[in-house]
Amino acid sequence: MWWENAVLYQVYPRSYADSNADGIGDLPGLISKLDHLEWLGVDAVWLSPTFPSPNHDWGYDVSDYYDVHPDFGTLADMEHLIVEAERRDLRVLLDLVPNHTSDVHPWFHDLEKRDWYLWRDPKPDGSPPNNWKSVFGGDAWTLDPASGQYYLHNFLPEQPDLDWWNEDVRVAFDDISRFWFERGVAGFRIDVAHALVKDRELRDNPSARPNESPAWARIGQWPKYNMGRPEAVDVHRRMRRVAREFDPERLLVGETYVLELEELMTYIVPDGLQLSMNLAFLHAPFVAAELAAVVALTEELMPDGATPLWHASSHDDPRFATRWCDGDEQAIRCALVALLSLRGACILFQGDEIGLEALPVPPERERDMVGRDACRTPMVWRDEEGAGFTEPGVEPWLPIGSRDRNVAGQRDDPDSILTLTRDLIAVRKHCRILHGAYEPVDAPPDVWAFRRESGAFIALNLGDAAVSLEGVEGAIVIGTDRTRDGEGLTGTLELRPREAVVASV
Numbered sequence: 001m002w003w004e005n006a007v008l009y010q011v012y013p014r015s016y017a018d019s020n021a022d023g024i025g026d027l028p029g030l031i032s033k034l035d036h037l038e039w040l041g042v043d044a045v046w047l048s049p050t051f052p053s054p055n056h057d058w059g060y061d062v063s064d065y066y067d068v069h070p071d072f073g074t075l076a077d078m079e080h081l082i083v084e085a086e087r088r089d090l091r092v093l094l095d096l097v098p099n100h101t102s103d104v105h106p107w108f109h110d111l112e113k114r115d116w117y118l119w120r121d122p123k124p125d126g127s128p129p130n131n132w133k134s135v136f137g138g139d140a141w142t143l144d145p146a147s148g149q150y151y152l153h154n155f156l157p158e159q160p161d162l163d164w165w166n167e168d169v170r171v172a173f174d175d176i177s178r179f180w181f182e183r184g185v186a187g188f189r190i191d192v193a194h195a196l197v198k199d200r201e202l203r204d205n206p207s208a209r210p211n212e213s214p215a216w217a218r219i220g221q222w223p224k225y226n227m228g229r230p231e232a233v234d235v236h237r238r239m240r241r242v243a244r245e246f247d248p249e250r251l252l253v254g255e256t257y258v259l260e261l262e263e264l265m266t267y268i269v270p271d272g273l274q275l276s277m278n279l280a281f282l283h284a285p286f287v288a289a290e291l292a293a294v295v296a297l298t299e300e301l302m303p304d305g306a307t308p309l310w311h312a313s314s315h316d317d318p319r320f321a322t323r324w325c326d327g328d329e330q331a332i333r334c335a336l337v338a339l340l341s342l343r344g345a346c347i348l349f350q351g352d353e354i355g356l357e358a359l360p361v362p363p364e365r366e367r368d369m370v371g372r373d374a375c376r377t378p379m380v381w382r383d384e385e386g387a388g389f390t391e392p393g394v395e396p397w398l399p400i401g402s403r404d405r406n407v408a409g410q411r412d413d414p415d416s417i418l419t420l421t422r423d424l425i426a427v428r429k430h431c432r433i434l435h436g437a438y439e440p441v442d443a444p445p446d447v448w449a450f451r452r453e454s455g456a457f458i459a460l461n462l463g464d465a466a467v468s469l470e471g472v473e474g475a476i477v478i479g480t481d482r483t484r485d486g487e488g489l490t491g492t493l494e495l496r497p498r499e500a501v502v503a504s505v
């Protein structure tokens, strides 16, 4: 299937390209950039939510699943995007947000749909029905004084959770999926896919465990009962059945935000999501042994026939160019070699292809309530005021960072990060060496080395000292040092600090 080796490209529409000079990216802007994506060679674009929304959580609070946010354009623009993408052999994935709606969604105010949400009476002392905390902090329950009941929200109070035990909710999302699939949408990234179903008995969560991930340590509890329930998989299976009504079958990419790989595997079933995001990889430090360990364990645990999915940046997490690489050009190049050489599918977040860095946004320009603006700042297309994102003189919705790394400046430079990204994608696509199983290879400290079954040997030196690897016979296909492309290897592979190669052996 097409997604098994796919490069998915995440577009954050508000920050990609502004066609009407209002400082906000939009669908016509994205259409004008499809040539870039075709040139880059990615297989599909995933758009962060494009639905109408009051934007308390920047689109992840949907008020109408059947339309397009006016900031981005119209339904006709979306249809135009799908057609224009298809002309370039690009597929369009939308971001479906089924865990919760916006509190202004008409469903939330329809008394006949009250049981589409989780409304519960207070405890006798007036306190919330249980101890669940919101991911964004505070109680996961808000009291509605009019009815005297609390409603559940795993995220903001403006994002009431739907009750996925309710068959009517399931039917509503079958219909929403069909609506978009009929319009040619190739699939969905499913927001909060791991947490759609809550414990039926609403049992209290236990306290945070020792070594709890920072997110749960912060809220002081392990979200055992409001997230990660096994019944979510039944919902995925149902969504997959709808995806299979279409030809070609539509793709479901789960935001499976769990940090333990054993837990991730519970979502990887043959008739559920085709791809599940691997947050353990994204959160691993950029240290050879740690990355290698996450990948090796993922591969070991993955059921036969399943496809891993790798990503290192997103609209939620600081960009890898900063978080992993601290802006170091050679490290960024190594990270791209890793991402694009691993078995399976991967996601590039807009700007990853030029090594765009996270931009600390000053308090007076902050837009996100939990500090995720740094990775959401506008795409840098050119070195001019507005960065080619918007017209010079227009204030963009978030500030634009350094323009040193920009698409135009890198596009015709054979040694740029952008050219490396494009060439890695081409190697992956057109050179069979990047096919087949992942096989770890023993390597000196600071070096991560692996083979792909069909004959590729990939070595990344993430350390500060040069290293020599013995017993490597073949030729470098592509490396972070482009002057070495094509170099023959007759036994010893020397790697400088933060140098990586893909060799054919």
Ligand code: NOJ
Pocket: 057, 060, 097, 155, 191, 192, 255, 315, 316
């Ligand atoms: C995950 C999304 O990626 C994030 O941006 C959002 O805040 C939460 N889900 C809630 O929808």
